[in-house]
Amino acid sequence: MNGTTRALPPMPARRALRRLLPYYHPYRWQVACGLGSVVLAAFLASVIPSLLQRGVDDIRAGATVNTILRLGGVMLITAVASGVLRFSMRLLLNSISRRIETDLRHDIFSRLSTLDASWYARWRTGDLMARLTNDLGAVRMAAGPAVMYLVNTIFGALFAMIMMVRISPLLTAVALLPMIGLPILMLRLGRLVHDRFEAVQSQFSQLTTRAQENLSGVRVVRAYRQEQAETARFVTLGDKYLAANMRLAKLNGVMNPGFGLLAGLGGAVTIGVGGRLLIQGNVTVGGYVAFGIYLAQLTWPLIALGWTTNLFQRAAASMTRVLELLDAKPLSVQDTGVASLPVAVGGTDAQQGGRTVEFRHVSFRYPRPVIVSEDGAARDANYEHTPDGAPPAESRWILRDVSFRIAAGGTLAIVGATGSGKSALMDLIPRFFDPQEGQVLLDGVDIRELPIGALRAELGYVPQEALLFSETVGENIGYGLEAPDRERLEHATGIAQLRDTIASLPSGFETRLGERGINLSGGQKQRTALARALARSPRVVLLDDALSAVDTQTEAAILHELRTALQGRTALITSHRVSAVRDADHILVLDDGRIVEQGTHEELVRLGGRYTQLLQRQQLLEAIEAA
Ligand SMILES: Nc1ncnc2c1ncn2[C@@H]1O[C@H](COP(=O)(O)OP(=O)(O)OP(=O)(O)O)[C@@H](O)[C@H]1O
Numbered sequence: 001m002n003g004t005t006r007a008l009p010p011m012p013a014r015r016a017l018r019r020l021l022p023y024y025h026p027y028r029w030q031v032a033c034g035l036g037s038v039v040l041a042a043f044l045a046s047v048i049p050s051l052l053q054r055g056v057d058d059i060r061a062g063a064t065v066n067t068i069l070r071l072g073g074v075m076l077i078t079a080v081a082s083g084v085l086r087f088s089m090r091l092l093l094n095s096i097s098r099r100i101e102t103d104l105r106h107d108i109f110s111r112l113s114t115l116d117a118s119w120y121a122r123w124r125t126g127d128l129m130a131r132l133t134n135d136l137g138a139v140r141m142a143a144g145p146a147v148m149y150l151v152n153t154i155f156g157a158l159f160a161m162i163m164m165v166r167i168s169p170l171l172t173a174v175a176l177l178p179m180i181g182l183p184i185l186m187l188r189l190g191r192l193v194h195d196r197f198e199a200v201q202s203q204f205s206q207l208t209t210r211a212q213e214n215l216s217g218v219r220v221v222r223a224y225r226q227e228q229a230e231t232a233r234f235v236t237l238g239d240k241y242l243a244a245n246m247r248l249a250k251l252n253g254v255m256n257p258g259f260g261l262l263a264g265l266g267g268a269v270t271i272g273v274g275g276r277l278l279i280q281g282n283v284t285v286g287g288y289v290a291f292g293i294y295l296a297q298l299t300w301p302l303i304a305l306g307w308t309t310n311l312f313q314r315a316a317a318s319m320t321r322v323l324e325l326l327d328a329k330p331l332s333v334q335d336t337g338v339a340s341l342p343v344a345v346g347g348t349d350a351q352q353g354g355r356t357v358e359f360r361h362v363s364f365r366y367p368r369p370v371i372v373s374e375d376g377a378a379r380d381a382n383y384e385h386t387p388d389g390a391p392p393a394e395s396r397w398i399l400r401d402v403s404f405r406i407a408a409g410g411t412l413a414i415v416g417a418t419g420s421g422k423s424a425l426m427d428l429i430p431r432f433f434d435p436q437e438g439q440v441l442l443d444g445v446d447i448r449e450l451p452i453g454a455l456r457a458e459l460g461y462v463p464q465e466a467l468l469f470s471e472t473v474g475e476n477i478g479y480g481l482e483a484p485d486r487e488r489l490e491h492a493t494g495i496a497q498l499r500d501t502i503a504s505l506p507s508g509f510e511t512r513l514g515e516r517g518i519n520l521s522g523g524q525k526q527r528t529a530l531a532r533a534l535a536r537s538p539r540v541v542l543l544d545d546a547l548s549a550v551d552t553q554t555e556a557a558i559l560h561e562l563r564t565a566l567q568g569r570t571a572l573i574t575s576h577r578v579s580a581v582r583d584a585d586h587i588l589v590l591d592d593g594r595i596v597e598q599g600t601h602e603e604l605v606r607l608g609g610r611y612t613q614l615l616q617r618q619q620l621l622e623a624i625e626a627a
Contacts, residue, residue, distance in 0.1 A: 013316030097144020126209025142315030413581030416590030460538030
């Protein structure tokens with residue numbers, strides 16, 4: 001079993017490989033030329049022994065030196081032509097296999113970009129990386145080299161056999177007798193190779209997952225002094241990977257010599273039976289020599305057949321893993337919307353006005369519980385029952401009957417204890433998830449009716465965890481903009497209070513960030529993420545606890561700037577800090593997914609309920625911090 005969900009029954013090897021055929025289509029002419037070269041080269045190779053046969057028989061019949069030299073010349077030309085053809089077939093077919101691998105990788109990547117958060121919850125990055133690299137490599141080996149060797153084997157063997165029959169049908173029949181065992185060997189061992197290679201790839205996925213998590217979590221590993229323990233875990237996984245590889249290697253060790261042995265048996269039979277035919281005068285000396293060479297020529301294709309079977313079986317196992325990505329569908333969010341939003345009104349100018357945001361009786365729970373087992377495999381509880389056979393329980397409600405409406409240009413704040421559902425509420429607006437009940441509307445249009453791209457173009461989303469790319473600061477802030485001009489970037493960084501930070505960086509906007517922005521502080525990262533959202537001049541801004549790592553003073557300055565900058569835009573802000581939300585037009589207090597209080601800051605303070613408790617707790621914290 002691989003590192004993640006096995007939702008479907010295993011796909012037969014042939015069906016998996018058939019999915020490669022459309023990828024050959026753009027290169028069909030090169031493929032035809034490549035395979036033509038293979039066939040021609042195999043034909044020329046089969047001509048050489050018959051020339052030798054003629055040479056030997058001619059010499060015995062007393063031919064002149066000139067005749068023999070001419071024959072040698074023809075053999076030389078044939079050998080050179082065969083060599084040139086073999087070179088061009090390799091060049092053509094191997095480069096096509098590289099292209100197919102690239103095309104397949106592009107298709108997978110673009111498919112991955114359409115999948116939703118529920119799908120990603122079931123997969124580990126290391127496993128995905130393994131499929132995008134190692135498995136695609138195995139598919140490439142079948143797409144090019146294995147196809148080439150298979151065609152070479154078939155035609156090489158066919159031509160050799162025709163020539164052998166021409167020398168002696170009886171000797172051919174006897175020599176080929178041991179090869180009856182070939183299909184049995186191929187089928188039996190082929191299936192085993194498939195299964196063992198699947199086990200190898202699955203182990204490799206676990207290894208990469210462990211490496212990836214360790215490398216990205218290197219600080220935590222060090223802080224908890226887990227270097228040795230992690231190394232030990234990695235070594236254990238490495239040993240398992242090695243063991244799986246050894247099981248596969250043993251098969252290889254049996255397969256290639258096994259195929260060779262069948263041909264060798266044919267050789268032994270030839271010596272005996274062929275020698276007798278020669279003595280009886282039923283075969284010429286030249287024919288006997290040429291027959292021996294043809295049989296030797298058959299040996300290599302037969303060994304190659306073992307190897308080719310091996311490559312195809314590996315590729316089928318890998319292609320099945322690759323298809324799990326290529327055929328993946330978003331689990332909860334479908335992009336089928338065709339509606340359009342009305343032209344926005346209000347704000348500083350009509351083009352940049354906000355949108356009304358409305359939740360109507362929204363209830364939401366995460367689609368399905370994910371079971372993560374000890375070996376790190378995440379399984380979909382919907383496909384696998386619990387150990388006692390009972391179907392898995394549904395996940396609990398995260399939001400329950402949430403309704404509110406925020407007018408275009410308004411600011412809505414959402415507060416609540418940790419885990420109360422604030423982020424979940426935010427995640428429904430860009431449609432990272434869809435609610436099971438109720439509707440989310442933008443300017444009165446159900447967001448499920450909008451194309452996802454059009455919906456997200458309206459939004460500036462700043463998540464709780466600011467994720468930056470390992471590109472320059474400027475590229476990070478201008479991310480997703482068609483033409484990120486300097487003025488726009490400067491304006492956004494001004495609001496996010498990031499000017500001084502950028503000025504202090506060695507190359508300003510051109511400073512390259514480390515992986516996930518590792519060379520910035522938590523607060524700087526959050527402000528960069530905020531600037532990125534603002535640079536798009538979105539009509540609706542979603543700040544999901546986006547300033548939690550920024551100190552209270554800077555936060556106040558940012559919020560002050562934001563109020564001016566966001567004039568006319570709609571904003572939704574979640575925060576743990578009451579100071580961040582007190583100026584909002586409307587405040588919702590969430591508790592366990594339900595709205596328990598709402599109103600303006602003053603109204604809620606007068607109410608003296610949950611909001612007041614939060615406020616008092618925060619004031620206490622601030623007093624402690626100040627002390
Ligand atoms: N992918 C997920 N699958 C299942 N449950 C989840 C998932 N993400 C979050 N939850 C659960 O949903 C609940 C609400 O989480 P949410 O992140 O919305 O809370 P929050 O109010 O934003 O909390 P915080 O202030 O700590 O960020 C939590 O109980 C959490 O355990």
